[in-house]
Amino acid sequence: MMRKNRxxxxxxxxxxxxxxxxxxxxxxxxxxxxYELEMETIFGRTWQFLGHESELxxxxxxxxxxxxxxxxLLVRNKAGECKAFLNxxxxxxxxxxxxxxxxxxTFTCPYHGWSFNTDGELIGIVAGNKVYGEEMQKDEWGLRxxxxxxxxxxxxxxxxxxxxxxxxxxxxxxxxYFDILLGRSDGGMEVRGVPQRWVAQANWKATSENFAADxxxxxxxxxxxxxxxxxxxxxxxxxxxxxxxMKNGHGINVITSSTGRSHYQFQGLPESMWPMFExxxxxxxxxxxxxxxxxxxGVFPNLSFVSPVHGTEGHLHNYLNFRVWRPLxxxxxxxxxxxxxxxxxxxxxxxxxxxxxxxxxxxSGTLEQDDTEVWARMVQANKGLMARDKELSYNNLCNYLMGxxxxxxDESFPGPGIAYPTCYADAISRSMHEFWLEMLTKDMAAVExxxx
Amino acid sequence: MSSKLFAPFELQYEITxxxxxEAHFLDNRRYEDWLDLLSDDIVYRMPMRVTTEKKDGSDILxxxxxxxxxxxxxxxxxxxxxxxxxWVENPPTRQRxxxxxxxxxxxEKPDEYEVxxxxxxxxxxxxxxxxxxxxxxxxxxxxxxxxxxQIAARTIYPDQAVLGVMNLxxxx
Numbered sequence: 001m002m003r004k005n006r007x008x009x010x011x012x013x014x015x016x017x018x019x020x021x022x023x024x025x026x027x028x029x030x031x032x033x034x035y036e037l038e039m040e041t042i043f044g045r046t047w048q049f050l051g052h053e054s055e056l057x058x059x060x061x062x063x064x065x066x067x068x069x070x071x072x073l074l075v076r077n078k079a080g081e082c083k084a085f086l087n088x089x090x091x092x093x094x095x096x097x098x099x100x101x102x103x104x105x106t107f108t109c110p111y112h113g114w115s116f117n118t119d120g121e122l123i124g125i126v127a128g129n130k131v132y133g134e135e136m137q138k139d140e141w142g143l144r145x146x147x148x149x150x151x152x153x154x155x156x157x158x159x160x161x162x163x164x165x166x167x168x169x170x171x172x173x174x175x176x177y178f179d180i181l182l183g184r185s186d187g188g189m190e191v192r193g194v195p196q197r198w199v200a201q202a203n204w205k206a207t208s209e210n211f212a213a214d215x216x217x218x219x220x221x222x223x224x225x226x227x228x229x230x231x232x233x234x235x236x237x238x239x240x241x242x243x244x245x246m247k248n249g250h251g252i253n254v255i256t257s258s259t260g261r262s263h264y265q266f267q268g269l270p271e272s273m274w275p276m277f278e279x280x281x282x283x284x285x286x287x288x289x290x291x292x293x294x295x296x297x298g299v300f301p302n303l304s305f306v307s308p309v310h311g312t313e314g315h316l317h318n319y320l321n322f323r324v325w326r327p328l329x330x331x332x333x334x335x336x337x338x339x340x341x342x343x344x345x346x347x348x349x350x351x352x353x354x355x356x357x358x359x360x361x362x363x364s365g366t367l368e369q370d371d372t373e374v375w376a377r378m379v380q381a382n383k384g385l386m387a388r389d390k391e392l393s394y395n396n397l398c399n400y401l402m403g404x405x406x407x408x409x410d411e412s413f414p415g416p417g418i419a420y421p422t423c424y425a426d427a428i429s430r431s432m433h434e435f436w437l438e439m440l441t442k443d444m445a446a447v448e449x450x451x452x
Numbered sequence: 453m454s455s456k457l458f459a460p461f462e463l464q465y466e467i468t469x470x471x472x473x474e475a476h477f478l479d480n481r482r483y484e485d486w487l488d489l490l491s492d493d494i495v496y497r498m499p500m501r502v503t504t505e506k507k508d509g510s511d512i513l514x515x516x517x518x519x520x521x522x523x524x525x526x527x528x529x530x531x532x533x534x535x536x537x538x539w540v541e542n543p544p545t546r547q548r549x550x551x552x553x554x555x556x557x558x559x560e561k562p563d564e565y566e567v568x569x570x571x572x573x574x575x576x577x578x579x580x581x582x583x584x585x586x587x588x589x590x591x592x593x594x595x596x597x598x599x600x601x602q603i604a605a606r607t608i609y610p611d612q613a614v615l616g617v618m619n620l621x622x623x624x
Contacts, residue, residue, distance in 0.1 A: 100613060102508040193516025194502055198615035223537035228528075334614060339516065358520045359528075364498075364620035366532050369540040372619040376577075 007033050011390040012441060019433055022404035022426070023397040027390055029203050029382040030330040034440075039327070042301050042439045043068045045161040047170050049303040049324050050074050050146075052338065053154040054190040056082055060103040060118060063194075066326055066334075067158055072146060073097055073107070074156065077118040082151070084158050085120045085143035096143070101194060107143075116143050153182035154189065155322075173246045173416035174299060180285050181295060181307055181320055185276045187343035189320055192354060196337040198363045202375035203382075204302050204327040205436070207335075210371060211306065211323070212251050212298025213428035215239060216402065221370050234258070239424035241292070242410060243403075244417040249300030249435030251428030254292050254415070262293040267309050268316030270349055273342065284414035297428075300435055302326070310356040317353035321361050331379035337362050400426040400433070460556075467567055467594055468554045470601045475549035478623055483530040486623065487523075491595060491602040496521040498608040498624065501588075512609055518620055519608065526623075533621070540621040546576040547622055551590075559593055564604065567592045571608075573624060575617065584617045586610060590624070 015025055028034050050065050051074050062075035064087055071087035073096065089096045089109035096116070097107050106123065108115040115124035120143035125132065148159040150167035152175060157167050168175060182189050200207070210217065218231075218238035225231040241256040256262050266274055266289060277286050298304040302325040309318050320340040325333045339357050341350045360367045381387065386394040403425030413419035420427050470489070477486040490496070498519035504511045521529075532538050553570040573586040593605035608624045 098503060099505045099508070100502045102505050104505075193513050194500060196500065196516070196518060197613065198617065198619075200618045220537075221539065224532050224535040224539075227535040227537055228532055355520050355525075358517060359525060362518065363615060363617070364518050366529060366538075369619045369621045370538065373540045376618060 005388065005390050007031075007037070007390070009444075012444070014390070014392060016437065018392070018397060019430070019437065022399075022401040022430065024400055024433055025390070025392055026382060026396040026398055027388045029206065029387075029398075030379050031388060032330055035327070035330040037440055038301075038436075039068060041442065042436065043160075043327070045159070045164060045439065046301050047148075047150075047157040047159045047164065047167050047299075048301075049299070049322065050084055050149070050156045050158045052189070052191045052322075052340065053082065053151065053156060054188075054343075055101070055194075058103070060105055061101075062097070062104060062118075063101045064097055064099065067146070067160065068327055070146075070160065071095055072158060073143070075104075075118050082149070082156055083118065083120060084146040084149045084156070085116075086146065088144070089114055090122065090141045090143060114141075120145060153178045155182065170248055171299065172248060172250070173244075174250045174252070174297075176285065176416050177244075177252050177295065177297070180281060180289050181305065182340075183280055184285075184289060185273055185280065185342040185344040189340040190343045192339045192341065192350075195323075196339075196362045197334060199328065199332060199334050200372050200375055201331060201379055202325075202333045202372070203330060203379050204325040204333050205432075206375055206378050207325045207333055208298050208300070208302055208304060209429050209432060210375070211296060211304030212300075213243075213253075213426065213432060215243075215253050215255060215296065215423040217374070221374055222367050224370065225367065236424070238294075239422050241423050242413050242415075242419040242421060243423045243425045243427055244297075244413070244415060244419045245427050245431045246417040247435075249432045250298065251431060252295060252297030252417075253423040253428075254288060254419075255294040255296065255423055256291050257293060261291045262309070264293060264309050264316055266290050267292065267307070267318035269318055269342075270346060272346070273344060276344060287414055298432075300432060306361065308360070310360060315352060317349065317356045319353040319357050321357060331383075335363075400429050402426040404430070463565070464554070464556060466601070467556055467565065470594065471551045471554060471567070471569060474603070475551050478549050479547055481533075481544065483533065483623075487527060487530060489601070489603055490523055490526065491597075491604040492523050494521075494523050494526070494603060495605045495607075496526060497606070498610065498620075501610050501613045503613050511613075518610070518615070519624075529623075538621075540619055543578065545578075545621070548574040549624070550574070559595075561595075563596045565594045567594050571624060573617075573622065575622065577618075586612070586615065586617050586624070588612075588624075 048067050051063050055063050056076040059076050059078050065072040073085045073087040075083055077083050087096050091114045094111045096109055106115050113126035117123050122138045122141045146158040147162040215238040219235045240258050242254045244252045293309050295307040305322045307320045322338045324336040328334050341353055387396050407420050409418045410421040497517055499517045500513040502513050533541050550572040551569050555568045557566045559565045569590050575584040588610040591607045595602045595604040
């Protein structure tokens, strides 16, 4: 029997039509069928963040990660290269290494004792030739590599699609902003400890949008900081600057102030570091960095970042926070939150910036706490017949009309991408949706082409 | 009355009572009363738990934390919860701090004691049927000053490497 309310050509056509009008049907947020489709067509084919090179300090250093439900072993081999394998023994498929991190020369499966080196090669089989004979070819039973592993500015990504476009091509214009965020100072950024991890009630699309595309939420969701006198009263304060739309669903908000220039030059970073920026960045990158208070954005599908300025009693600090929204279901994400800081920053500055981070972001962060409440509300009100109706009979559409039509790009913005002269716009969200739909329907489009 | 004169069972009784009172303040959102229990020089931390192989040593990671607080930052957190727009607690959640297994050892200074306890934190949000929970161990320094007990240090060790609570809006 056909289940009602399934995704079909008609629902997708309706979805496309509404998106053209700046609307997004509410059913896509937590629909279980769309979730399954997303896992295959988006998470099976896009570049996903695995870790930063500074997390793997020496040969044998490893961390274990997840690409949604695929366990990943990320390890630095003897030659110093970072390798990523499916963290599953090739013998019977058991989870090979369950530690979060460590240092090892050999990974041994506790089931039958098969052992692998840091290049993933099968180097030991208990009772080897006595039980398998000479015909067992060990080199055919190495750990299965993640099909593609590439990095940019120390950020290591994996892709399950062997035919995916190169990482640098996928990141496209985002590389320019990654250079500022990650490559501004000598020695680059370093991760402190390990990422904080916790589970939120949320859909991955909502959390990704929340960071990549939505400075508009700041003045309400985080109003407590306004009440406390920490954030400005001007409701436009998080909107000053540019919202930059890039290809492949990426985007960044470059937030300044009402004057178009941050109150804190170079994000309040110590003046001793400023010459490094001149050295490591292009003049236009230096110009953008010098004027910006907050960079907040995302790499599609589920990597987000924020580089803010926090100031208390004259002490200002900046840091970089990357986060992965690992989908655990249509209404659940495991958040992975990395604190990063310039290796070249003075030690007392690093410590103050770290404390500033703990106070603002992560599960205990006074900003992020309220985000988690809002995310939960979004999934909880999205499960009913009205919200999920695919014929859209109840006006069950979300509004992405901010800056829709009428908002012209600012050609004078020095950075690449399409820069709109305000961060209070839904331009990045709409572009994320377009890429999301393109990925979702790629196979369907191919089928249609064959048919016609 | 000096704490040093107490027989061990009295000390046990008194410190256990202080911890129960503290839990009562937190469960009932009497955060200002709670702050009064903390010394001005309190070091309040919640380092991370990681899963490590035995050969790699402790599974507690001091370098990175969930809480890294001073009295001042705790006051700020309380003041924020008192605003009208700290949505995470408005409407308020219902919280329960269950504190057990209280062990007391002499501290580094004469009027200080090192107190270890286990906690089980439970939280009910809105109409969610699922009760969030968090368990772990606390290591405190309790100080007896001017006839009053103060919490002079607290380190919270969560059992989970991936926290099963949607945020840490509570104090532990």
